[in-house]
Amino acid sequence: xxxxxxxxxxxxxxxxxxxxxxxxxxxxxxxxxxxxxxxxxxxxxxxxxxxxxxxxxxxxxxxxxxxxxxxxxxxxxxxxxxxxxxxxxxxxxxxxxxxxxxxxxxxxxxxxxxxxxxxxxxxxxxxxxxxxxxxxxxxxxxxxxxxxxxxxxxxxxxxxxxxxxxxxxxxxxxxxxxxxxxxxxxxxxxxxxxxxxxxxxxxxxxxxxxxxxxxxxxxxxxxxxxx
Numbered sequence: 001x002x003x004x005x006x007x008x009x010x011x012x013x014x015x016x017x018x019x020x021x022x023x024x025x026x027x028x029x030x031x032x033x034x035x036x037x038x039x040x041x042x043x044x045x046x047x048x049x050x051x052x053x054x055x056x057x058x059x060x061x062x063x064x065x066x067x068x069x070x071x072x073x074x075x076x077x078x079x080x081x082x083x084x085x086x087x088x089x090x091x092x093x094x095x096x097x098x099x100x101x102x103x104x105x106x107x108x109x110x111x112x113x114x115x116x117x118x119x120x121x122x123x124x125x126x127x128x129x130x131x132x133x134x135x136x137x138x139x140x141x142x143x144x145x146x147x148x149x150x151x152x153x154x155x156x157x158x159x160x161x162x163x164x165x166x167x168x169x170x171x172x173x174x175x176x177x178x179x180x181x182x183x184x185x186x187x188x189x190x191x192x193x194x195x196x197x198x199x200x201x202x203x204x205x206x207x208x209x210x211x212x213x214x215x216x217x218x219x220x221x222x223x224x225x226x227x
Contacts, residue, residue, distance in 0.1 A: 013040060013041045013042055013198070014040070014041035014042075014094035014095065014197075014198040015041060015042055015043075015044040015091060015092070015093045015094050015095075016030070016041060016042070016043050016044060016093055016094065016095045016096070016097050016194070016198075017043075017044055017045050017046075017047060017088050017091050017093040017095075017096050017097070018030065018043055018045075018046045018047070018059075018096075018097045018098075018099050019046075019047050019048070019049075019084075019096065019097070019098050019099065019101040020046060020047075020048045020050075020053055020055040020056075020099050020100050020101055021048060021049055021050050021053055021100055021101050021102040021103070022050065022053055022054065022055060022100045022102070023053070023054040023055060023100070024046075024053065024054055024055020024056075024058045024059070024099065024100065025100075025183065025186075025187065026099040026100060026120060026186055026187065026190050027046060027055045027058055027059065027099045027100075028055075028058050028187075029186070029187035029188075029190055029191055030043060030097065030099065030190060030191055030194060031043060031058065031059070031062045031064070032191075033191035033194070033195070035062070038191060038195060039191055039194050039195045039198055040195070040198050040199060041094065041095075041194070041198035043059070043062075043064050044064075044065065044091040044093060045059075045064065045065040045066065045067060045087075045088075045090075045091050046058075046059035046064055046065070046066050046067075047066070047067045047068070047069060047084070047087055047088065048066070048067075048068050048069075049068075049069060049070060049071045049080075049101070049102075049103055050068075050070070051068045051070060055099070055100070056068070065091075067087055069083050069084055069087055071103060077104075077106055078106055078108065080103075081105060081106045081108060081109040082108075084109065085109060085112055088113075093116070094116065094197075094198070095116050095117075095118065095194065095197055095198070096113050096116055096117045096118075097118055097190075097194065098117070098118065098119040098120070098152065099120065099190070101119075104156065105152070107154045110152055110153060110154050111154075113152075114151075114152075114153065114204070115151065115203065115204040117151065117152040118149055118150065118151055118152065118162070118193065118194070118197070119149070119150060119152050119157075119159070120147060120148070120149050120186055120189065120190050121133075121147065121148050121149075121150065121157050122134065122147050122179070122182050122183075122186065123137070123145065123146070123147065123148065124144070124145065124146045124147075124148060124164055124166065125148040125150060125157060125158075125161050125164075126157075126158070126161075127142075129156060129157035129158065130156070130157065133145075134175040134176075134178045134179045134182065135175045137169060137178065138169065138173060138174075138175060138178065142169050143168065143169050144166050144167070144168060144169060145166070145167055145168075145169050145178060145182060146164055146165050146166040146167050146182060146185060147164065147165050147182050147185055147186045147189055148161050148162075148163070148164045148219065149161070149162050149163050149164075149189055149190060149193040150162055151204045151209065153207065159207075160204065160207055160208055160209045161209070161219040162193050162196075162202065162209050162216075162219060162220065163189060163192060163193050163219055163220040163221070163222055163225065164189070164219045164220070164221060164222065165185035165186070165188065165189045165221075165222040165223070166185075166221070166223070167181045167182055167185055185222070188222060189222050192222060192225065192227055195227060196211065196227075
């Protein structure tokens with residue numbers, strides 16, 4: 001008799017390694033989305049370059065493996081990134097997620113994970129790359145602000161944008177109030193993108209985003225995406 005049970009095993013779900021440096025609020029959104037089944041995958045590990053990152057506690061409370069690789073222990077950025085690659089590879093992830101990871105990654109690291117490395121940024125890229133985006137949005141008098149998830153390439157905050165969420169800039173906004181409204185959208189946006197990737201629907205081809213085997217000419221808008 002042929003035993004079909006071993007031939008028809010369910011494929012293992014996609015796995016993620018999340019890199020953090022701070023409080024990990026976007027990490028928590030991803031933890032909740034995987035726990036609920038919204039993201040059809042699992043977070044295998046959370047790695048931080050900061051030993052006191054609150055996000056490590058979030059991961060531990062969820063039963064997720066954690067590791068600290070302190071960048072200050074390495075004289076060269078390249079050595080830190082090699083140690084980071086070695087730690088990540090122990091989990092063989094489908095996707096590496098940057099969730100408030102405050103390090104500029106070397107070309108070697110980015111190339112190693114190209115097409116499997118995503119980041120969230122608090123602006124409507126390509127506008128306002130870099131830091132202090134909420135202050136700059138107000139200083140420039142923008143009427144609309146938001147956040148973006150993009151594939152990471154060797155250009156800082158310059159990788160192809162996958163999806164964005166928009167928020168209005170209100171007349172009485174401060175950097176703090178604007179940041180708070182954007183963060184609410186970040187917590188919706190990141191799980192939405194990671195869900196699409198884990199479903200096998202997202203790809204990076206020739207520095208362009210493809211969804212369901214079709215090239216995207218512009219980023220998806222979270223408000224218009226049926227998930």
